[in-house]
Amino acid sequence: MDENKEKKLTYKVVGWTWWSNYDYIDAPLTDDVIEAVAEEIREHGYCFGGDAHQRYDGCVPVLNTGQAVRCSMREWGGVMAWATFNDHYSLDYMGWYTNSCIYEEDLKYPTEGVDENLFTHPHYFKTGITDNRFEKLKNEGKVIDVIASYDELCNIDVSDIGVLWAYNSTVYEVVYGQITKITRFNSPKEFINSDLFKETDLVGLKGEELMEAINSSRNHVPVTDEDAITVYQYERVEE
Known part of the structure; x- marks a missing residue:
């Protein structure tokens, strides 16, 4: 997302997660982001x-x-310190550097959980795609991804930005x-x-091979005749 678009966003904390939950990419530590977190703390x-x-x-805030x-x-x-004083002083961070700096009776933690229904559009999400589709998006700038609808991504809409990786790549x-x-x-x-269908990489496949390829999120599991299908069209954007 470019800088101009980012400035137009209204940030809000919609939940809290743990440090190593990499379903969520890192937010930039801009003034707007810090203020949104500070408002939630206050x-x-x-x-x-x-x-x-x-x-x-x-104890890690997640934004909308x-x-x-x-x-x-x-x-x-x-x-x-910003949440407490609404101002920046050079050494104020020391009062909250570790829990040992805080009176035990003053400690208060959020409840873990993220309400992804409160995500705005556009927002970032992470998912894998097939190796061929990854290379096509990387090299040609566009790709069509086909999945069974039971694997449809939660709360995803047009304009949202996927952080996409290849399922079988040995390098992240x-x-x-x-x-x-x-x-x-x-x-x-x-x-x-x-x-x-004629625009996808599935043209030319038939029978069981086609039904497995349609179900691209699951290895060697064919879709059934009753399964719904979801198709995402992506265009590459810069980080």
């Missing part, structure tokens, strides 16, 4: 140190953009792809008879 009276932020479950706010211990101390690499269109079909037959 509203609920949360108080904990930078060590708890990094080590305890439910699908991004997690991960800070160094010093940065988290600065966020807590991601490409950012923005959804330009979502099309749903009631059955494989309806999908196969559509004009959109």
Whole structure:
């Protein structure tokens, strides 16, 4: 997402997760992001140190953009100081650097959990795609991804940005792809008879091989005649 679009966003904390939950990519530590976290801290009276932020479950805020706010211990101390004083002073972070800096009776933690129904559009999400589709998006800038609807992504809409990786790659690499269109079909037959099918990498496949390929999220599991199908069209965007 480019800088101009990012500035137009209204950030809001929609839940809390743990540090190593990489379903959520890192948020930029902009003033708007820090203020959104500070508002949530003020509203609920949360108080904990930078060590708890990094080590305890439910102490990493998640924004409505699908991004997690991960800070160094010093940065988290600065966020807590901003929430308390609404101003920046050079050494204020020290009061919240670790839990040992805080009176035990003053400690208060959020409840772990993220309401992804509160995600706005566009927001970021992470998912895998087939190796061939990954390479096509990476090299050609566009790709069509086909999955069975029971694997449809939660709360995803046009304009959302996928952080996509290849299922079978031995090297972790991601490409950012923005959804330009979502099309749903009631059955494989309806999908196969559509004009959109002719634009996919499934043309030329038949029988069991085709039914397995349609179900791209699951290895060697064919869709049934009753399964609905969801098709995502992506265009590559810069990180």
